[in-house]
Amino acid sequence: MEPIEIGIWTSAGLLLMVVLGMRVAFAAGLAGFVGLVWLRWNGFDYDPARFGKSLEISVKIAGLTPHSKVSAQVLSLIPVFIMIGYLAYYAKLTTALFEAAKRWVAWVPGGLAVSTVFATAGFAAVSGASVATAAVFARIAIPEMLKIGYNKQFAAGVVAAGGTLASLIPPSAILVIYAIIVEQDVGKLLLAGFIPGAFSAIVYAILIISIAVVFKNVGPPVSGFTWKERFASLPPAMPIFAVVVIIIFFVYNPFGDAWGTPTEGGAVGAFIVFLMALYRGMRWGQLKEALLETAKLTVMIFTIIWGVLIYVRFLGFAELPEAFADWITSLEMSPLLILICILLAYAVLGMFMDAIGMLLLTLPVVYPAVMALNGGEFVSAADSAFGMSGTMCAIWFGILVVKMAEFCLITPPIGLNCFVVAGVRDDLSVQDVFKGVTPFFVADAVTIALLVAFPGIVLWLPSLAG
Amino acid sequence: MLEDSSLLSKLDRMLLPIERFCALLSGLAIFSLMFLAAYSVTGRKFFASPMMGYVDYIEAAMPIIAIMGVSYVQRDGTHIRMDMLVGNLKGRLLWLFELISILLILVLIVALTWGAWEHFDRSFDCARPLCSRDSSIDVGIPIWPSKLVVPIAFGVLVLRLLLQAWGYGRALILGLENPVAVPLNLSIAEQARLEADALEGAD
Amino acid sequence: TEWNVSVWGKRRAFTEHIEKLAELVSEKTGGDFTMNVSYGGLSKNRENLDGISIGAFEMAQFCAGYHRDKNRVVTVLELPFLGVENLEQERAVSKAVYSHPAAAEEMAQWNAKLLMTSPMPQYNLVGTGEPRDELAEFEGMRVRATGGLGQAFEAVGAVPTSVTATEAYQAMESGVVDTVAFAQHAHLSFGTINQADWWTANLNPGTVNCPVVVNIDAYESLSDEHREALDSSIEEALDHYLANYADLLKRWDSVLEEKGVQKVVLAPEVIEEFRAKAAVPIRDKWIADMEAQGLPGQELYDLVVKTLEEAKMGGS
Numbered sequence A: 001m002e003p004i005e006i007g008i009w010t011s012a013g014l015l016l017m018v019v020l021g022m023r024v025a026f027a028a029g030l031a032g033f034v035g036l037v038w039l040r041w042n043g044f045d046y047d048p049a050r051f052g053k054s055l056e057i058s059v060k061i062a063g064l065t066p067h068s069k070v071s072a073q074v075l076s077l078i079p080v081f082i083m084i085g086y087l088a089y090y091a092k093l094t095t096a097l098f099e100a101a102k103r104w105v106a107w108v109p110g111g112l113a114v115s116t117v118f119a120t121a122g123f124a125a126v127s128g129a130s131v132a133t134a135a136v137f138a139r140i141a142i143p144e145m146l147k148i149g150y151n152k153q154f155a156a157g158v159v160a161a162g163g164t165l166a167s168l169i170p171p172s173a174i175l176v177i178y179a180i181i182v183e184q185d186v187g188k189l190l191l192a193g194f195i196p197g198a199f200s201a202i203v204y205a206i207l208i209i210s211i212a213v214v215f216k217n218v219g220p221p222v223s224g225f226t227w228k229e230r231f232a233s234l235p236p237a238m239p240i241f242a243v244v245v246i247i248i249f250f251v252y253n254p255f256g257d258a259w260g261t262p263t264e265g266g267a268v269g270a271f272i273v274f275l276m277a278l279y280r281g282m283r284w285g286q287l288k289e290a291l292l293e294t295a296k297l298t299v300m301i302f303t304i305i306w307g308v309l310i311y312v313r314f315l316g317f318a319e320l321p322e323a324f325a326d327w328i329t330s331l332e333m334s335p336l337l338i339l340i341c342i343l344l345a346y347a348v349l350g351m352f353m354d355a356i357g358m359l360l361l362t363l364p365v366v367y368p369a370v371m372a373l374n375g376g377e378f379v380s381a382a383d384s385a386f387g388m389s390g391t392m393c394a395i396w397f398g399i400l401v402v403k404m405a406e407f408c409l410i411t412p413p414i415g416l417n418c419f420v421v422a423g424v425r426d427d428l429s430v431q432d433v434f435k436g437v438t439p440f441f442v443a444d445a446v447t448i449a450l451l452v453a454f455p456g457i458v459l460w461l462p463s464l465a466g
Numbered sequence B: 001m002l003e004d005s006s007l008l009s010k011l012d013r014m015l016l017p018i019e020r021f022c023a024l025l026s027g028l029a030i031f032s033l034m035f036l037a038a039y040s041v042t043g044r045k046f047f048a049s050p051m052m053g054y055v056d057y058i059e060a061a062m063p064i065i066a067i068m069g070v071s072y073v074q075r076d077g078t079h080i081r082m083d084m085l086v087g088n089l090k091g092r093l094l095w096l097f098e099l100i101s102i103l104l105i106l107v108l109i110v111a112l113t114w115g116a117w118e119h120f121d122r123s124f125d126c127a128r129p130l131c132s133r134d135s136s137i138d139v140g141i142p143i144w145p146s147k148l149v150v151p152i153a154f155g156v157l158v159l160r161l162l163l164q165a166w167g168y169g170r171a172l173i174l175g176l177e178n179p180v181a182v183p184l185n186l187s188i189a190e191q192a193r194l195e196a197d198a199l200e201g202a203d
Numbered sequence C: 001t002e003w004n005v006s007v008w009g010k011r012r013a014f015t016e017h018i019e020k021l022a023e024l025v026s027e028k029t030g031g032d033f034t035m036n037v038s039y040g041g042l043s044k045n046r047e048n049l050d051g052i053s054i055g056a057f058e059m060a061q062f063c064a065g066y067h068r069d070k071n072r073v074v075t076v077l078e079l080p081f082l083g084v085e086n087l088e089q090e091r092a093v094s095k096a097v098y099s100h101p102a103a104a105e106e107m108a109q110w111n112a113k114l115l116m117t118s119p120m121p122q123y124n125l126v127g128t129g130e131p132r133d134e135l136a137e138f139e140g141m142r143v144r145a146t147g148g149l150g151q152a153f154e155a156v157g158a159v160p161t162s163v164t165a166t167e168a169y170q171a172m173e174s175g176v177v178d179t180v181a182f183a184q185h186a187h188l189s190f191g192t193i194n195q196a197d198w199w200t201a202n203l204n205p206g207t208v209n210c211p212v213v214v215n216i217d218a219y220e221s222l223s224d225e226h227r228e229a230l231d232s233s234i235e236e237a238l239d240h241y242l243a244n245y246a247d248l249l250k251r252w253d254s255v256l257e258e259k260g261v262q263k264v265v266l267a268p269e270v271i272e273e274f275r276a277k278a279a280v281p282i283r284d285k286w287i288a289d290m291e292a293q294g295l296p297g298q299e300l301y302d303l304v305v306k307t308l309e310e311a312k313m314g315g316s
């Protein structure tokens, strides 16, 4: 049998295990391990006497992968980013942000909803995970909106959608994971997330204002804050700005030399939020709880990472990614059309799968194909299909798939953010939240279309960083 | 997770503190990562004395951060999966699916424990200084302690999987409705509520 | 027979001998014996020796400095200021050490046989700011240099700072390091040359040693004809490597000019002072460490010195 056939059969087996409800990390690891044994034994022409040898070699290859793959300094960004989010909560940055946003922007039509979007965007700048953001703001923002007569479905939809912003705006665990899988510069990817993240928030805000103008009863403006009150709301939210500045300046300093590496920036940011949390009254019990929760989420993510990488190791021996890339580039379709098909496939897949699992499972095969489509990893902008160099294409595609992954957090049937919002609020069913979030699909579709049509939105900042 | 006075439940409760300890180690390692970086940056920026071997230490700590808690996460079913199908199953059929799934994971983890031990063993030779047959790139610290973390964590996970296989097997044979010592099969909505509750009580 | 070969990064001057070897072997055997060179698909570079030991693939490249305790013997070639001036000399000293029984014996513990080296030029510094051409100016300098090289800079008061090769550009841009020690091709491919104000043309502090090894079982199970094809192609592959690298070095001067990088030539006294302060104690410590572990440290070092002398007299 050809190695590629073994690759295809094993991948089909992996898919079956995932559909049947096996934990994704272990399904991938098992598929990779069994695939390695099969491939090796196939190489020995299924000689029964050499099955033991095939097994032994495969056990050793698979067994060294977890240690080998997690022992990378750049991966330390993931736990640090996750920890920032938990600590930021104990530092009470969420309420401070919402209060500040309310006093500054709630005078527009749909004011409180717009404030919620900007507050979630602000919180995204200290939180690496979307779901936590949605949970927190469901508690803070929804009651205030209901109090002044908002439609409850709409209010819930705003929070669920706003929560998705956390994965584009750095710090973002999912962008780091993408960077690691495709072996691109983490700093540039994080930098690239800023503008599309802010852009998404603005598109959301425009949508809300339009809805509020057209349907008068959706969300009245809230006015009457004095300038004094506005400025008074800023200091409690200051650590957010500190963290944003630190992360930007560690990744790229517009005024000269950057201060360090992104890994260091993340850790220093976490340290500041930690001090703030202490100041706001966090105690050992809460810290221990935060650490355990951070550890749980971290281990969960890393288990998928090494599990999938065992599978990727097998794919390397089976040469499947190369074959897929050859196939994609041989298609008689325009590269842009193929790219759009890939993004649509992610939208469908994302309806049924967790974002991180989805990206990790598909990128090893899809990413090389997209790069090949553009003309290869080392292509220059002039010779490429999408008009950008290999490095830039990697960044652009990364932002697009992460935006797709965010989109999937609010799409039925298992848009996680919607479940979280419904879980927090007794008076809301999941159907309510899905109904309320529907307008934001449109906003996301518009955002994605614009990011595809104008890659400059994504690539301007990272191209400044050289 | 339900408990009762059976041997299975007792064993489950005996394993839990070990798993919790491992997870807390992971959390503390993350916490110290933050201090290490803050210390390194401060040293470099303000005292022109960067920390030697900073990268080596972080890489050595990563297996603790990433893998040590793997059993704790398996215990309460936090490892993600697609539960469109199993979420709609009930009774014996559900326990059958769960049991098959656990046994498959067990096959993988036993293999990985063996392979991870071999990986450790290749880096370990006590005829040499510090028993080291593999060292880090910058400051040359031995790597075997970091490699040893993996088979230990997987060893604990093997125990946990054996208990879960027992639990599901028992539920399958006896046709139980609410078996002990296995993660409760939560709907997505219930999971989301738990997730939200984890953040409760801080304000 | 098809062999899997594990290397990393992308195809570059550093891997040209392997590509050439694959080409020659296939030619000589009429396509019966082929090599499938994989850039990172089969293993992480620091686990390539593990992969050979396991039998995961048949041939691999690695660098001694990645894991000194795995390959103590060949680290003699990474000692600072050995006085190697060019790639021909590097090739000669590596060959001598690889042929030493202690090297073969240590690699056999990994089921590996040393095939050939990947000669690397000296790791000269690129730096930002004012050129540093006196020993006193190395005091407090933050330098990206690993292994023995890092120790050498430390001995003259510099601070070796660990960043990965891929983070080197960023580290330099951000001022995490003032200087980076790489071979020319790495300065080009990791972009450190774009940040540089100057480059030391003749400091020649040392280099890394990156052998190509084969799995012993796989090697021995080759048919006589295939083994002969492999063995007879090694020198030719290395010739190709050197010729290719020579082209790259020729371009180097024009790159410096184009980027406006100043070529710093250090006075011989400065280099001598550096060597005395850094090289001698590190070498003595290395020999003592090796002897304490029952390895012929002194003998290996003497072998390098002798081979180098002969190579220089022979005109290379």
Ligand code: NA
Binding pocket: A123, A124, A125, A126, A127, A128, A129, A165, A166, A167, A168, A169, A170, A171, A172
């Ligand atoms: Na974020």
Ligand code: NA
Binding pocket: A350, A351, A352, A353, A408, A409, A410, A411, A412, A413, A414, A415, A416
């Ligand atoms: Na979804």
